[in-house]
Amino acid sequence: MTITLRIILVILSVISFILCVKKIKESKLKVINSVTWMIGSFLFVFMSIFSSAVEYISSKLGFMAPVNFVFLVIIAFLLVQNFIDNIRISTLSEKIKDLNHYIALEDYKKNNTSNDN
Amino acid sequence: MKVLIIIPAYNEALNIEKxxxxxxxxxxYDYLVINDCSxxxxxxxxxxxxxxxISLPINYGLTSGIQLGMKYAYNNDYDVVIQFDGDGQHEAKYLKDLVESIEKGTNIAIGSRFVTKxxxxxxxxxxxxxxxxxxKITTGKTIKDPTSGMRAYDKKAIKEFIINASLTPEPDTLVYMLKKxxxxxxxxVEMKDREFGESYLNPIKSMEYMVNMFLSIIFIRAITRSKNIK
Known part of the structure; x- marks a missing residue:
């Protein structure tokens, strides 16, 4: 791994970590949702510190350059994150649908009882 | 038999009254118009x-509307639910035939355009x-008009809609029900052409619909188990 890549990884990790903490303090991000981001930033810092380990693993796995392995890890991390988000969105959408139905049914009940009186 | 006709309507001001x-x-029969935040x-x-x-506060699509109708029917103990389009393409005179079929013991009766024609x-x-x-490939059964929007469901089928929130009023649900x-x-039945308003199916949406249906039928509904896992 080149020194430039290692520096970039560390800087980005630190920025994302700070951003995470800031957003949690502003209560715009839930702690549970930030866990993956935090783990991710630790992972990238470790990867840049112990670059010889990364080089060892990537050569054992048959990558042409360690940087390719680093990119693969980042892409995998993003895909997992994306998948988790998709599940969250679906769950939220179901919950909103249930609320939507609940409100409609309550409104209907209210209207019908007021009409009867 | 207590029958409920659910009429989902979204922007159907020109057709709904008729x-x-x-x-x-x-x-x-009883009916319920579901106004999906038109x-x-x-x-x-x-x-x-x-x-x-019954008016929904947020527009959430046809599936949500039908599911709300199912909830209403379930809560009020209806025996049969009929899904009936609000756009004037369906004719109410055929509904008693669907109910008769349910009375004879079918679980789902489809108002089909191509049984004899x-x-x-x-x-x-x-x-x-x-x-x-x-x-046909996934269940071995032939359904000549799977996309018909005029369907009657019996109590057992209504129950499935209550248990399983992923069920839609589309052909893939028929595969699910057949597997059950x-x-x-x-x-x-006869169906008329739409008089007013625009159909929601444009070429891109139609393609999307077909891809969705195929993926759902082949990869999701085809491996439905006949018994519910508790």
């Missing part, structure tokens, strides 16, 4: 005519034939 009056004059004055028209209408050849009907083929060992019968 549709509901058709239902009232030609049947003596942007036009569908709601006002229903209220003015004193129709039995031949399917005309058009791009849309090609899609319909492909879905028929997919259903339900009996489906098709009844010959």
């Amino acid at each position: 549709t509901v009056k058709d239902v009232i004059t030609n049947t003596n 942007k036009d004055n569908t709601k006002e028209i229903c209220e003015k005519n004193n129709f039995n209408v 031949k399917k005309p050849f058009s791009f849309r009907m090609l899609g319909s034939s492909l879905i028929t083929a997919a259903i 060992k339900m009996k489906i019968e098709e009844i010959q």
